[in-house]
Amino acid sequence: MVDKVLAKSDSFYKIYERNTGANKESTHYCPGCGHGVLHKLIAEALDDFQLRERTVLASPVGCSVFAYYYFRTGNVQCAHGRAPAVATGIKRSLPHSIVISYQGDGDLAAIGGNEILQAANRGENITVFFVNNAIYGMTGGQMAPTTLVGQRTTTSPYGRNPGNEGFPIRMSELISQLEAPVYVERVALTDAKNTSKARRAVRKALQLQMENKGFSLVEVLSACPSGWKMTPVQAKEWINDYLIKQFPLGVYRDRSESVPAVESKRFVFQSADLWTKLDIPTQEPFASGGQPCAGPQDNPRIKLAGFGGQGVLVLGLMLAQAGMQSGLHVSWIPSYGPEMRGGTANCHVNLSHRRIGSPVVSRPTVLVAMNLPSLEKFETEVAAGGLIIYDSSLIDRPPQRKDVQVLAIPATEMADQLGNTRIANMVILGAYIALTGCLSKESITAALPEVVKRKNLVPLNQQALEKGMEFVVSSKH
Amino acid sequence: MAKQLIKGNDAVVKGAILAGCRFFFGYPITPASEIAEDAAYYLPLVGGVFLQAESEIASINMVYGAAGCGVRTMTASSSPGISLKMEGISYCAGAELPLVLVDVSRGGPGLGNIGPEQGDYNQIVKGGGHGNYKLIVLAPNSSQEMCDLTMLCFELADRYRTPVVLMADGFIGQMMEPVEFPPPVEHLPEKPWAIQGDALDENRIITSIQLEPELLEKHNQKLQEKYALIAEHEVRYEDYQVEDADFVIIGYGVVSRILQTVVDDLRSQGRRVGMVRPITLWPFPSVHLAEVAAKVKGFLVVELSNGQMVDDVRLAVECRIPVHFYNRMGGMVPSTEEIAEKVLTLLEGR
Numbered sequence: 001m002v003d004k005v006l007a008k009s010d011s012f013y014k015i016y017e018r019n020t021g022a023n024k025e026s027t028h029y030c031p032g033c034g035h036g037v038l039h040k041l042i043a044e045a046l047d048d049f050q051l052r053e054r055t056v057l058a059s060p061v062g063c064s065v066f067a068y069y070y071f072r073t074g075n076v077q078c079a080h081g082r083a084p085a086v087a088t089g090i091k092r093s094l095p096h097s098i099v100i101s102y103q104g105d106g107d108l109a110a111i112g113g114n115e116i117l118q119a120a121n122r123g124e125n126i127t128v129f130f131v132n133n134a135i136y137g138m139t140g141g142q143m144a145p146t147t148l149v150g151q152r153t154t155t156s157p158y159g160r161n162p163g164n165e166g167f168p169i170r171m172s173e174l175i176s177q178l179e180a181p182v183y184v185e186r187v188a189l190t191d192a193k194n195t196s197k198a199r200r201a202v203r204k205a206l207q208l209q210m211e212n213k214g215f216s217l218v219e220v221l222s223a224c225p226s227g228w229k230m231t232p233v234q235a236k237e238w239i240n241d242y243l244i245k246q247f248p249l250g251v252y253r254d255r256s257e258s259v260p261a262v263e264s265k266r267f268v269f270q271s272a273d274l275w276t277k278l279d280i281p282t283q284e285p286f287a288s289g290g291q292p293c294a295g296p297q298d299n300p301r302i303k304l305a306g307f308g309g310q311g312v313l314v315l316g317l318m319l320a321q322a323g324m325q326s327g328l329h330v331s332w333i334p335s336y337g338p339e340m341r342g343g344t345a346n347c348h349v350n351l352s353h354r355r356i357g358s359p360v361v362s363r364p365t366v367l368v369a370m371n372l373p374s375l376e377k378f379e380t381e382v383a384a385g386g387l388i389i390y391d392s393s394l395i396d397r398p399p400q401r402k403d404v405q406v407l408a409i410p411a412t413e414m415a416d417q418l419g420n421t422r423i424a425n426m427v428i429l430g431a432y433i434a435l436t437g438c439l440s441k442e443s444i445t446a447a448l449p450e451v452v453k454r455k456n457l458v459p460l461n462q463q464a465l466e467k468g469m470e471f472v473v474s475s476k477h
Numbered sequence: 478m479a480k481q482l483i484k485g486n487d488a489v490v491k492g493a494i495l496a497g498c499r500f501f502f503g504y505p506i507t508p509a510s511e512i513a514e515d516a517a518y519y520l521p522l523v524g525g526v527f528l529q530a531e532s533e534i535a536s537i538n539m540v541y542g543a544a545g546c547g548v549r550t551m552t553a554s555s556s557p558g559i560s561l562k563m564e565g566i567s568y569c570a571g572a573e574l575p576l577v578l579v580d581v582s583r584g585g586p587g588l589g590n591i592g593p594e595q596g597d598y599n600q601i602v603k604g605g606g607h608g609n610y611k612l613i614v615l616a617p618n619s620s621q622e623m624c625d626l627t628m629l630c631f632e633l634a635d636r637y638r639t640p641v642v643l644m645a646d647g648f649i650g651q652m653m654e655p656v657e658f659p660p661p662v663e664h665l666p667e668k669p670w671a672i673q674g675d676a677l678d679e680n681r682i683i684t685s686i687q688l689e690p691e692l693l694e695k696h697n698q699k700l701q702e703k704y705a706l707i708a709e710h711e712v713r714y715e716d717y718q719v720e721d722a723d724f725v726i727i728g729y730g731v732v733s734r735i736l737q738t739v740v741d742d743l744r745s746q747g748r749r750v751g752m753v754r755p756i757t758l759w760p761f762p763s764v765h766l767a768e769v770a771a772k773v774k775g776f777l778v779v780e781l782s783n784g785q786m787v788d789d790v791r792l793a794v795e796c797r798i799p800v801h802f803y804n805r806m807g808g809m810v811p812s813t814e815e816i817a818e819k820v821l822t823l824l825e826g827r
Contacts, residue, residue, distance in 0.1 A: 053676040074678030082538040089542025097674030118531035274661040281479040324655045332653040357738030362812030
C-alpha cells in the first residue's frame with residue numbers, strides 16, 4: 001500500500017516561471033548534482049514545519065544563483081559572498097521571518113569568508129546551508145578554497161599545490177571554534193544513510209531558527225559530476241573516497257539544548273515621543289537678546305587656539321551656544337581627528353546678525369591664544385583693528401602686531417587660584433565679553449549648563465567667568 | 478521652534494530617525510564616525526537597530542537586505558569606505574532599492590587624510606560601481622541641511638526606489654550650527670514590492686541578475702527612464718545675488734559657504750558677482766547654469782578637488798562663456814581672500 005503520494009513539495013513553485021529558458025518543469029542543475037537534493041530536503045522541511053510563507057532565501061553567486069527560480073518563498077539574490085550580510089539585514093528587519101543563507105564554497109569560504117565568520121560570531125539567528133563541492137561549478141570548474149590537495153581544476157591545472165595556494169579550508173571546524181554558533185554539522189549527499197542524516201540536519205537547523213536559538217550551519221558535501229568530469233555514480237564514490245577524508249562528517253557544535261527557545265517579535269514602527277528620545281529641545285532656552293556691539297567687534301569672526309585639554313573647543317562652543325541663545329547666527333568648526341589627542345586644538349567661531357557665509361575664519365577679528373605656538377601661528381592672520389587675547393601666564397611675549405587691540409590676561413594663574421587649571425578658558429570668556437560687550441553675562445550663564453555636561457562644575461565655571469570679567473573691569477580703572 | 482546647536486553629523490542621525498529610519502548598518506571612519514556613534518546611541522531608544530558591521534562591504538549588503546524588506550535604512554562612511562561600498566551600491570541600484578548613503582568625504586587618494594575634500598565627486602556622481610546606474614546626490618552646506626536633506630534623501634529614495642547619497646565634506650560634518658528640527662514622519666509609504674515575510678512573498682524578488690540580454694536591456698531602459706524622470710523633477714540649486722550679476726562663482730558644500738562671503742565682500746567693493754550652488758550634484762542643474770551663462774561674462778568653479786564638477790559645468794554651458802577653475806586639495810580650504818583675488822584677476826583680465 002502506498003500511503004504517501006510522491007509529489008513536488010509545496011515550497012517549490014509549481015511551474016518555474018522565473019526561468020527564462022524553455023524548460024519550466026525541472027531545475028537547471030546537472031544530473032547527479034547535489035543542489036537538487038538539498039533543495040528538496042529544505043523544501044520538505046519548510047512544508048513540514050509550515051514555514052514557507054515566512055521564509056526568505058538569500059541566494060548566492062554560484063550554481064545556486066537561480067535558487068529563486070524554484071523556492072516559493074521570499075527571494076533575495078546577493079552579491080558574491082555577501083549572503084550572510086544580506087541575510088543579517090533581512091533578519092534584523094523581519095525578525096519573524098525564517099532566513100536562509102544558501103551558499104557555495106567559493107561564496108562562503110573564499111570571497112565571503114569574513115561575512116560568514118562575522119555573522120556566525122554575532123550569532124545571527126539565520127540558517128546557513130553551505131554546499132561544498134570542492135570546485136567552482138558554475139564558472140566552469142576553477143579551484144575552490146575547498147579543492148583537495150592535488151586536485152586538478154582549470155585554475156590548478158597541475159593539481160592544487162599547498163605551497164602556492166594553501167590547503168583546503170575546513171569551514172565547519174573553523175566556525176565551530178566561535179562561541180556564538182548553536183549548531184554546526186557536516187553531512188554528505190552520497191548514499192541513503194548519509195542523505196538521511198543530511199535530512200535530519202536540515203530540519204534541525206531550521207527548527208533552531210524557528211525557536212530563535214541562533215546561528216546554525218549545515219555544510220553539505222555535494223557532487224559536481226560536470227565540474228569533476230565524472231558520472232554521477234563516480235562522483236558519489238569520489239565524495240566517499242576522498243572528500244570525506246579531508247572533510248570528516250559529523251556534528252561540530254551543538255549547544256541547542258542549553259539555549260532557551262524564545263518567541264520572535266515583529267518589528268513595529270513607532271514614532272511616539274521622538275523629540276524627547278532624540279534630546280531635541282521643545283522650548284527655547286533662556287534668551288537674552290543679542291545686542292550689536294560697537295565698532296569692529298560687531299559680528300566677530302573668532303579663532304581660538306591652544307593645547308589640547310585647555311578647553312579651547314569648549315570655549316568656542318560656549319560662545320556659539322550663548323550666541324545662538326541670544327538670537328544670533330552662529331557657527332563653530334573644530335580642528336578634528338587624531339590631532340585633538342594631545343597636540344594643538346583650535347576652532348573657528350562666527351557670531352553674526354546676518355546669515356553666516358564662510359564658517360572658516362581665515363581673517364579673524366578676534367584671536368584667543370592660549371599658548372605660544374598658537375600666538376605665533378595665528379597672530380599675522382588677525383584683521384587690522386581686531387583683538388588678540390592671550391594667556392599671559394603661559395605666553396611670555398606680547399604680540400608683535402601694533403594695529404590690533406591686545407589683552408594680556410593671566411588666565412591659567414587665575415584659574416589655579418580658583419582651584420582648577422582647566423577653567424582658564426572661562427576666565428578668558430569672561431574677559432572677552434566684558435571687553436567687547438558682545439554677549440551678556442546672562443547669556444553665558446544660560447548657556448553654561450547646555451555646554452558643561454558635568455553639572456557640579458557649572459558653579460566653578462560661573463566663578464571663573466566672573467573673575468575674567470572683573471579682571472577687565474578693574475584694568476579699565 | 479527651539480534651536481539646537483549641533484554638529485552636522487549629529488543632525489544627520491536625528492534627521493534620519495525623524496524621517497523614519499530605524500536600521501543603520503555601518504563601520505566607523507573619521508570624519509563620519511559621529512553618525513555611527515549617534516545611531517548606536519539613539520536607534521535602540523526608538524525601537525530600531527544599529528549594527529556595527531565587520532566592514533564597509535558587509536554594511537552596504539546589510540542595508541541591501543534591510544532595504545529589500547521595505548524598511549527605511551542607511552549607512553554612512555567617508556571616502557575610502559565609500560570606495561569599498563561601491564560593489565554593493567551597484568547591486569542596490571540594479572535591484573532598485575531605496576536607501577540612504579552618507580559620505581562625509583575626506584582627503585585622498587588612498588588613505589589621504591581626514592581633512593575636508595571633495596575628491597569623491599566623480600566616484601559618487603559618476604558612479605564608482607559598475608553598470609548603467611545613477612545615484613541621486615544631495616550636497617548640504619549647513620547643519621540645518623544635514624538634517625533637512627537627510628530627510629529628503631529618504632523621501633526621494635522611496636519615491637523613486639533608488640539609492641540616494643548625502644554627500645558632505647569633513648567641515649560640514651564636523652561643524653556645529655543651530656538646527657530647527659521638523660516634526661517626525663509618522664506614516665511611511667507602503668512598499669508592496671518589498672519582502673515582508675508573508676504569504677505574498679512568493680511573488681516578490683529582490684535581484685539584480687538578468688541573464689537574457691533582451692531582458693537586461695529592458696531593465697536598463699527602465700532605469701534610464703526613471704533617471705530621466707528624476708532629472709526632470711528633482712534638480713535643486715540655490716542662487717545667491719545672481720539676478721544682476723555679470724560674473725558667477727559656483728561651488729557646493731563648504732565651498733559654497735565661503736563663496737557666499739566672497740560674493741558679499743566683492744559686492745561691497747561694487748563688483749556685481751553672484752553665486753550658484755548646486756544642491757543636487759545629480760541631477761545636475763545644467764539647464765539653470767546654461768540660462769545663467771547666457772546673462773554673464775564668465776563662471777569660476779571652485780572645488781576642493783582636482784576639477785571634477787567643473788566638467789559638468791563646462792558641459793552645461795557648451796563653451797558659450799569661459800569657465801574658469803580654482804581649487805585646493807588635500808584638506809586645504811581656500812580663504813575668502815584668495816578666491817576674491819582670483820575673481821578680481823579674472824574680472825580685470827590680469
